[in-house]
Structures are given as C-alpha cells and as structure tokens.
Amino acid sequence: MTRISERAQVPLDEAGxxxxxxxxEMFPSFSxxxxxAWIKAGAVTLNGAVVAPRHLLQGGEEVVIEAELEVEVAAAAEAIALDIVYQDDDLLVINKPAGLVVHPGAGNSSGTVLNALLHFDARQAELPRGGIVHRLDKDTSGLMVVARSxxxxxxxxxxxxRHEVVRHYAAVVMGTMIAGGTVDAAIGRHLSDRLRQSVRDEEDGKPAVTHYRLRERFRAHTLVQCQLETGRTHQIRVHMAHIGHALVGDPLYGGGLRLPKGASPELVxxxxxxxxxALHAEHLAFEHPLTGEPMAFDAAIPDDMQALLACLRADAG
Structure with a gap:
C-alpha cells in the first residue's frame, strides 16, 4: 500500500x-x-481533532491527512502485451486491438486490459478501476487514455x-450517406434485450450526442468520422443504426449481413x-491532467478495416 501524508492550512476565506x-479544493489530487471516506475513518484531522465532513470551518485551521491507498481492484496481473503510444508518470495512452476486453466482467474474468495494466505496473491496483477512465467495446479498436496517479x-x-476530451472514430457504415450531421438522441438500456442499448425518451435515457462527417463514399457504404460529445455505452453503434446507417459487421445493431447488388466476389x-x-478510435486529444500541456494522438486504421476499405474502393472503381 502507498502511504499518503499531507499537511496544509485552511485558507481564511474558507470560513463558514x-x-x-x-x-x-485544497487537495484536488483526491476525489x-x-x-x-478518509474524514469518516479518522484519517484526516483538523487542528489535531477528528471532525465530521459537514463541520463548518473558521479558517486558519491545520489539516493533516495520514492515510493509506488501499487496493481498489482485485484482478490478477497477466502478461498481456500493450501497444503503448505514450507514457509518463501520470498517464498512459494505449492502442487497444479489436477482441480485447477492457475490464473484467461476466464471462471475461481474465485476459483484459486491466489484467495487462496490473502486470505493467502493480500500483495500478491502487487506482479506481485500475486507472481506466473510459472504455472501448471489446471489438472496437483504438486509443484509450489510462491514469497512472x-x-x-x-x-x-x-x-x-465536462466533454473536454476529444475523441474521433473511423466507422464504415452501411448505405451511401449524402452529408454529415449530428445525432442528438438519449440512450438507455433496451427494454427487452439486456445486452443492447437503444434510443429512448429523455426521461428514460441519458443524453447522448454524436457528430459525424463523411470521409469517403462507396457504392453502398460510407466511411465516416464520428466525434463523441458524450460517452454512452455503444453510443456510435446505436446512433448510426438509429439513422439507418448501422456499422458494417455489428453483431448487435447491424441487422445482419447485407450484400450490395453486383458486388464482386472479393467484396462479398x-x-x-x-x-x-467496423469502428476504430483513431484520434484522442486532451490537456495533460497535471501540466495542462495540449496532447494529441493518432492511431492508424487497423489492417482488417484497411482490407475492407480496399475492397470497397475496388468495387466502387
């Protein structure tokens, strides 16, 4: 366990x-x-005394924190290779391959990004969810940022x-789109299929906004760039299916295989x-959480999607 020892004086303007x-506000490094929780456990004192979280301050008191960071996750470390795009003492940016689950869950107790992170650095176990702050679906490839402190x-x-992390995705969708746009439609759990999400009324779902623009059109498909304003489960997959342009290969929302008329044997x-x-998180941009330095990362579309795009281009040509 890591021992936390901090000492500070309450600013006078915090009185009341x-x-x-x-x-x-005094210790923004901690949630x-x-x-x-530390106050309630007696690990934080005010002028040497243990007080309640709702205690009203006078200003000028001495605060002392003497606490231990307990293990937050109990998953096992596993020697799973990580494609690390960037790393420093506070964060990692990784390029996740398709097929790799991010966090252990039902049916996936091992072989996940979390297991790999614990092998990379055992101290990740002291962070909530092992430092994982956002997810990608198992079969979505691309960039993720992971906290290390x-x-x-x-x-x-x-x-x-606060929607201050920019995330762009490349997606191959069914149908020929005419123009880009925005999908602003709340998302919630499907009423009858617990594995799926669906567009719901605002009262039943959570706000969800996806911006999309055209990058390349084919005879019966389109390559689009999607930008998330929110980050709901399956958001791009649900939103694109909602507007009639489900992602190619999507087992939950794609509606089955559709072959364009006159498709070549190679495309079939x-x-x-x-x-x-067919979804890849190809661009990630944010300010460094400690230094404020602008950071941006890109990951090339993986080989399987590149091969699909090559067949679509050949068919269109």
Whole structure:
C-alpha cells in the first residue's frame, strides 16, 4: 500500500464552509468521495481533532491527512502485451486491438486490459478501476487514455464529464450517406434485450450526442468520422443504426449481413468475413491532467478495416 501524508492550512476565506467541500479544493489530487471516506475513518484531522465532513470551518485551521491507498481492484496481473503510444508518470495512452476486453466482467474474468495494466505496473491496483477512465467495446479498436496517479485519475474523469476530451472514430457504415450531421438522441438500456442499448425518451435515457462527417463514399457504404460529445455505452453503434446507417459487421445493431447488388466476389468475401463492428478510435486529444500541456494522438486504421476499405474502393472503381 502507498502511504499518503499531507499537511496544509485552511485558507481564511474558507470560513463558514463545510470541511469536506473545502478539502476537495485544497487537495484536488483526491476525489471528494475518497476524502470524505478518509474524514469518516479518522484519517484526516483538523487542528489535531477528528471532525465530521459537514463541520463548518473558521479558517486558519491545520489539516493533516495520514492515510493509506488501499487496493481498489482485485484482478490478477497477466502478461498481456500493450501497444503503448505514450507514457509518463501520470498517464498512459494505449492502442487497444479489436477482441480485447477492457475490464473484467461476466464471462471475461481474465485476459483484459486491466489484467495487462496490473502486470505493467502493480500500483495500478491502487487506482479506481485500475486507472481506466473510459472504455472501448471489446471489438472496437483504438486509443484509450489510462491514469497512472490519483491526481491524473481525478482530473481525467472530470475532463471527460465536462466533454473536454476529444475523441474521433473511423466507422464504415452501411448505405451511401449524402452529408454529415449530428445525432442528438438519449440512450438507455433496451427494454427487452439486456445486452443492447437503444434510443429512448429523455426521461428514460441519458443524453447522448454524436457528430459525424463523411470521409469517403462507396457504392453502398460510407466511411465516416464520428466525434463523441458524450460517452454512452455503444453510443456510435446505436446512433448510426438509429439513422439507418448501422456499422458494417455489428453483431448487435447491424441487422445482419447485407450484400450490395453486383458486388464482386472479393467484396462479398470481405463483408462475410468482417465479424466485428467496423469502428476504430483513431484520434484522442486532451490537456495533460497535471501540466495542462495540449496532447494529441493518432492511431492508424487497423489492417482488417484497411482490407475492407480496399475492397470497397475496388468495387466502387
């Protein structure tokens, strides 16, 4: 376990404010929920005394934190290769291959990105969800940012919630699109199929916004770039299917294999053989959670999608 030892004086202008609220601003490296838990456990004192989170401050008091970071995750470390695009003491950016699950769950207790992260650095176990702040579906490839410190985790979660992390995806969809646009439609759990999400009324779902633009058109398909404004489960897959342009190969929302009239044998084989959603997280941009430095990363479209696009281009030509 990592020992946390911090000491600070409450600013005078915090007089009259709740202890837990002021503490969250004084120690932004830690989440408010973690600080509140430490207050309740007696790991944070005010002028040497243990007080309640709602205690009202006078200003000028001495705050002392003496706490231990407990293990947040219990998954096993596994020697799974990670394609690391960038790393420093506070974060990692990885390029996840299709087929790799991000976090253990039902039916996937091992062989995940989390297991790989714990093998890469055992200290990831001390971070919420092992430092994972956002996910990609199992069969979606591309870029993910992972926190390596509590301060980075808190900041990245906050920036994601405020839509300050730019995420662009390349997607091959069915049908020839005419123009780009925006899908603004709430998403929630499907009423009858618990594995799926669906567009729902605002009262039943969570707000979800996807912007998309055309990059390349083929005879019966389109390569689009999607930008997430929100990050709901299966968001791009649900939204594109909702507007009648489901992703090629999507087993949940694609509606089955569709072969364009007069397709070449090569294209037929490529479409039949593409057994994952044609979706790749190719661009990620954000400010460094500690330094504020602008950061941007790109990951090339993987070979399987490149091969599919080559067949679509040949068919269109």
């Amino acid at each position: 404010r709740r202890f837990d609220q002021a503490l969250a 408010r929920s973690r600080l509140t 509590l301060a980075a985790h808190t900041a990245l979660v906050d920036r994601l919630s 084989e490529a479409l039949r053989g593409f057994r994952r959603q």
